[in-house]
Amino acid sequence: AEEFRGLSPAEFFYRNREIAGFSNPVRALYQTVRELVENSLDATELYRILPDIHVRISYVSREKNIVKVSVRDNGIGIPLKEVPNVFGKVFYGSKYKLRQSRGVFGLGIKMAVLYAQMTTGSPVLVRTASPKSKNVHEFQILIDITRNEPIVVSYKTMNNTRGWHGTHVELTLEGNWSSARSRIVEYIKRTALIAPYASISFEGPGIELSFPRATKKIPVPPSVGKPHPRGVDIELLKQLIAYVNSSNQAVTLEDFLVKVFDGVGRKTARSFLKWAGYGPAISIDELSIEQLDDLARKMKGYGKWRRPRPLSLSPLGEELLVKGVRKILKPEFVTAITRKPSSYGGYPFVVEVAIAWGGDIPSVDRPLLLRFANKIPLLYDEGVDVSRKVIDGIDWSVYKIKFPAPLAIITHLCSTKIPFKGVGKEAIADVPEVERELEIALRETARRLKRHISRIERQYEVKLR
Amino acid sequence: AEEFRGLSPAEFFYRNREIAGFSNPVRALYQTVRELVENSLDATELYRILPDIHVRISYVSREKNIVKVSVRDNGIGIPLKEVPNVFGKVFYGSKYKLRQSRGVFGLGIKMAVLYAQMTTGSPVLVRTASPKSKNVHEFQILIDITRNEPIVVSYKTMNNTRGWHGTHVELTLEGNWSSARSRIVEYIKRTALIAPYASISFEGPGIELSFPRATKKIPVPPSVGKPHPRGVDIELLKQLIAYVNSSNQAVTLEDFLVKVFDGVGRKTARSFLKWAGYGPAISIDELSIEQLDDLARKMKGYGKWRRPRPLSLSPLGEELLVKGVRKILKPEFVTAITRKPSSYGGYPFVVEVAIAWGGDIPSVDRPLLLRFANKIPLLYDEGVDVSRKVIDGIDWSVYKIKFPAPLAIITHLCSTKIPFKGVGKEAIADVPEVERELEIALRETARRLKRHISRIERQYEVKLR
Numbered sequence: 055a056e057e058f059r060g061l062s063p064a065e066f067f068y069r070n071r072e073i074a075g076f077s078n079p080v081r082a083l084y085q086t087v088r089e090l091v092e093n094s095l096d097a098t099e100l101y102r103i104l105p106d107i108h109v110r111i112s113y114v115s116r117e118k119n120i121v122k123v124s125v126r127d128n129g130i131g132i133p134l135k136e137v138p139n140v141f142g143k144v145f146y147g148s149k150y151k152l153r154q155s156r157g158v159f160g161l162g163i164k165m166a167v168l169y170a171q172m173t174t175g176s177p178v179l180v181r182t183a184s185p186k187s188k189n190v191h192e193f194q195i196l197i198d199i200t201r202n203e204p205i206v207v208s209y210k211t212m213n214n215t216r217g218w219h220g221t222h223v224e225l226t227l228e229g230n231w232s233s234a235r236s237r238i239v240e241y242i243k244r245t246a247l248i249a250p251y252a253s254i255s256f257e258g259p260g261i262e263l264s265f266p267r268a269t270k271k272i273p274v275p276p277s278v279g280k281p282h283p284r285g286v287d288i289e290l291l292k293q294l295i296a297y298v299n300s301s302n303q304a305v306t307l308e309d310f311l312v313k314v315f316d317g318v319g320r321k322t323a324r325s326f327l328k329w330a331g332y333g334p335a336i337s338i339d340e341l342s343i344e345q346l347d348d349l350a351r352k353m354k355g356y357g358k359w360r361r362p363r364p365l366s367l368s369p370l371g372e373e374l375l376v377k378g379v380r381k382i383l384k385p386e387f388v389t390a391i392t393r394k395p396s397s398y399g400g401y402p403f404v405v406e407v408a409i410a411w412g413g414d415i416p417s418v419d420r421p422l423l424l425r426f427a428n429k430i431p432l433l434y435d436e437g438v439d440v441s442r443k444v445i446d447g448i449d450w451s452v453y454k455i456k457f458p459a460p461l462a463i464i465t466h467l468c469s470t471k472i473p474f475k476g477v478g479k480e481a482i483a484d485v486p487e488v489e490r491e492l493e494i495a496l497r498e499t500a501r502r503l504k505r506h507i508s509r510i511e512r513q514y515e516v517k518l519r
Numbered sequence: 520a521e522e523f524r525g526l527s528p529a530e531f532f533y534r535n536r537e538i539a540g541f542s543n544p545v546r547a548l549y550q551t552v553r554e555l556v557e558n559s560l561d562a563t564e565l566y567r568i569l570p571d572i573h574v575r576i577s578y579v580s581r582e583k584n585i586v587k588v589s590v591r592d593n594g595i596g597i598p599l600k601e602v603p604n605v606f607g608k609v610f611y612g613s614k615y616k617l618r619q620s621r622g623v624f625g626l627g628i629k630m631a632v633l634y635a636q637m638t639t640g641s642p643v644l645v646r647t648a649s650p651k652s653k654n655v656h657e658f659q660i661l662i663d664i665t666r667n668e669p670i671v672v673s674y675k676t677m678n679n680t681r682g683w684h685g686t687h688v689e690l691t692l693e694g695n696w697s698s699a700r701s702r703i704v705e706y707i708k709r710t711a712l713i714a715p716y717a718s719i720s721f722e723g724p725g726i727e728l729s730f731p732r733a734t735k736k737i738p739v740p741p742s743v744g745k746p747h748p749r750g751v752d753i754e755l756l757k758q759l760i761a762y763v764n765s766s767n768q769a770v771t772l773e774d775f776l777v778k779v780f781d782g783v784g785r786k787t788a789r790s791f792l793k794w795a796g797y798g799p800a801i802s803i804d805e806l807s808i809e810q811l812d813d814l815a816r817k818m819k820g821y822g823k824w825r826r827p828r829p830l831s832l833s834p835l836g837e838e839l840l841v842k843g844v845r846k847i848l849k850p851e852f853v854t855a856i857t858r859k860p861s862s863y864g865g866y867p868f869v870v871e872v873a874i875a876w877g878g879d880i881p882s883v884d885r886p887l888l889l890r891f892a893n894k895i896p897l898l899y900d901e902g903v904d905v906s907r908k909v910i911d912g913i914d915w916s917v918y919k920i921k922f923p924a925p926l927a928i929i930t931h932l933c934s935t936k937i938p939f940k941g942v943g944k945e946a947i948a949d950v951p952e953v954e955r956e957l958e959i960a961l962r963e964t965a966r967r968l969k970r971h972i973s974r975i976e977r978q979y980e981v982k983l984r
């Protein structure tokens with residue numbers, strides 16, 4: 055007979071950690087650096103703080119492949135009472151909002167803590183201080199895997215004598231530095247490309263890299279958006295109704311639509327309800343499940359909603375993208391495009407593309423592809439990424455590009471919901487709307503490159519005569 | 520300031536359902552069929568019952584794309600008190616053991632229930648009876664997403680007048696049948712290929728397929744295995760020690776190794792402990808975290824453990840694999856190999872490969888690849904699957920194969936832990952030991968095909984004279 059049991063989320067991800075990118079000491083070291091750096095960049099950028107990120111990897115024991123990873127930022131810090139859950143509870147975080155951020159799942163740092171704990175037994179060491187705080191809080195935390203709860207091994211408070219604010223995380227884990235090194239370095243470089251306003255210093259055994267910021271211009275942070283009617287389903291409606299009801303007396307259907315959804319004013323709400331066959335004054339808690347089902351279907355199908363508003367997005371913009379590409383790839387020619395906002399399933403998104411040519415770019419048999427999503431560099435699983443699919447579907451000879459050629463393509467997708475293929479955030483799924491935007495952006499920048507190549511050709515012909 | 524919250528596992532997978540394969544009504548319908556069929560095959564095969572599986576898809580509303588999916592099996596049924604959690608609690612199941620099965624995560628059916636619930640509001644309908652049971656239990660269940668708990672909408676017991684045993688699951692969901700149809704049909708066909716002892720009937724709008732079993736021979740079910748010393752880490756040691764301690768008085772280190780681990784007898788335990796520098800009589804609850812760390816490292820590094828035993832595996836075998844391929848692909852020539860068991864990270868695995876040529880196989884520019892893992896057909900994400908990688912790395916002209924050619928390759932990986940790349944179970948990661956075994960198996964079967972092609976060539980030359 056079968057034996058039944060349930061797993062806590064920590065237990066599930068402990069047993070299936072390869073699904074989150076922690077499959078072996080090479081990938082795990084890479085993923086650990088990623089998770090910490092991505093958290094640090096969110097903690098600064100989302101509050102318009104120019105990021106200063108310090109990454110240190112050092113050997114604790116070379117023969118046992120034990121390394122210490124330390125990442126320090128000047129971000130907004132973590133509130134004292136939130137620290138234990140942030141580091142010790144899987145599915146806990148502050149990124150469960152409709153707002154562009156690197157963090158999404160409330161899982162990242164917990165995976166790193168878990169991996170360190172299972173390979174060396176060491177707790178994570180955290181120091182954190184919020185801006186203007188008199189104190190720096192220092193914790194050592196382990197995860198109680200069976201219960202998915204933090205274990206606070208130690209806690210102390212120190213005077214914030216230097217008026218510091220930010221977070222400093224240290225993990226000791228089994229990690230294969232020599233094999234992971236090149237990918238980690240590439241990740242840091244590409245992070246500097248996509249966040250040229252960030253100052254990043256990286257130190258590892260035998261290597262020191264410094265990326266001072268290329269600009270002090272930092273994009274306006276995204277603000278938290280509202281759900282869009284095109285993205286509803288019955289469960290979301292139920293949750294939104296429960297949320298609205300918890301803070302108010304009887305709410306009408308019209309009020310509900312205006313209050314809760316993105317870009318729905320009185321006029322739009324009323325014309326929708328008229329079209330859908332619902333009285334505007336119906337109280338939302340009187341709705342039956344059949345009515346919710348009907349309403350969800352009609353909200354998805356209604357053609358006259360305003361398009362999702364892009365206030366919840368924070369693309370890099372053409373100027374900064376060109377700056378970042380110039381600095382890191384040192385091409386002879388680069389052009390960038392930031393498309394107007396679009397949306398899929400109610401989620402707003404923006405596609406940005408840059409094409410770089412010549413200079414320090416090596417000659418390649420097919421375009422070198424640097425992929426980014428919400429300013430995160432994606433280095434694995436290119437084979438199933440939508441960018442690769444679109445690029446391979448383009449006939450580049452139409453743009454005067456014959457391979458081998460010194461061609462690099464940079465794709466950047468920004469959204470309140472990146473259609474990642476897995477919790478390891480390595481590849482983007484081929485959502486049709488995103489695919490279409492990528493193709494338009496790629497062909498536009500390719501046309502500009504073609505004009506540049508034609509110009510070079512004409513200059514060359516002039517020279518020959 | 521940031522707002523912090525935690526999510527239940529159901530909430531997490533509701534928000535990120537595309538990661539489990541439920542990205543849109545086309546994929547969701549496909550995935551729903553998969554999850555139900557895979558559960559039914561586990562419920563029969565693991566108890567050496569010849570599977571009789573009935574799959575029905577019918578329209579509830581063609582214009583709204585609402586379909587009903589029904590899957591019925593003759594398996595061991597689900598115990599009465601387990602039914603609510605089985606259908607209503609994410610991370611709950613009976614497959615958390617070291618034994619080859621299709622189910623692994625305790626998530627599959629819950630995703631289907633969630634998707635049906637959010638697109639139509641309907642609860643899942645379940646009827647189940649265990650062998651020789653006087654009763655058939657019927658439930659209607661929804662998931663309380665916020666709490667990750669089942670909601671039993673209705674329950675009744677009926678007399679088991681026809682002496683039936685098995686499980687019958689019905690879901691009503693938004694599903695794009697016309698777009699999903701070809702993949703679902705392909706999935707059913709390939710399931711019949713890899714489980715030729717299963718009798719499968721499939722009925723959908725405008726289609727009826729029947730796959731009577733090709734044989735009554737069913738492989739010996741796998742038995743639950745023990746963990747292997749090479750697969751330990753500190754957390755696993757802690758869990759195993761806690762488990763052993765809960766049922767015994769003071770357990771010595773030697774007893775612990777012999778009792779808990781795969782293939783460790785007294786003699787092996789003692790030589791390991793001598794090599795590692797531990798007295799065999801140390802009590803396991805006296806071990807400090809430093810000692811556990813040291814022990815885990817030494818257990819992983821010790822070179823003299825017996826290889827993992829394959830009792831927990833249940834490969835198809837060459838005879839049944841050939842039978843299945845002949846029936847479904849109707850080739851002119853087919854050869855199969857079931858490799859001896861191997862292991863990675865302490866998990867035993869077996870690679871099986873078949874190569875099929877000519878007959879009904881279409882002429883293709885590169886080998887047609889049919890991938891399987893623990894008898895599950897994998898139809899997506901071929902681009903990042905280890906089988907594709909190994910096949911593309913082989914120069915087929917060496918085996919007298921010039922493309923286009925009527926060549927199909929069937930790869931099957933069996934393991935107590937398939938290195939899936941995601942919870943949607945679509946691609947296998949490129950674990951070096953698995954990659955190596957696949958290459959050996961592919962080259963061996965390719966050599967046999969080469970001999971066949973040479974034979975055909977010689978016969979042809981004889982004819983010409």
Ligand SMILES: Nc1ncnc2c1ncn2[C@@H]1O[C@H](COP(=O)(O)OP(=O)(O)OP(=O)(O)O)[C@@H](O)[C@H]1O
Binds near residue numbers: 089130149
């Ligand atoms: N360096 C940091 N500074 C400030 N807050 C942080 C920092 N690191 C983590 N946090 C907080 O802890 C939360 C949890 O982090 P974690 O990496 O586990 O999840 P996430 O970033 O929200 O999502 P993801 O799993 O996608 O990374 C974050 O949402 C953030 O609020």
Ligand SMILES: Nc1ncnc2c1ncn2[C@@H]1O[C@H](COP(=O)(O)OP(=O)(O)OP(=O)(O)O)[C@@H](O)[C@H]1O
Binds near residue numbers: 621686
């Ligand atoms: N048709 C069935 N007959 C008997 N038991 C079943 C059936 N369907 C589900 N179960 C039981 O319910 C459990 C949960 O099923 P579920 O599909 O959610 O997870 P799983 O099969 O264990 O793993 P996975 O998420 O990988 O599919 C199974 O482990 C099994 O014990």
Ligand SMILES: [Mg+2]
Binds near residue numbers: 156157163
């Ligand atoms: Mg994070």
Ligand SMILES: [Mg+2]
Binds near residue numbers: 554557558622623626
């Ligand atoms: Mg299952």
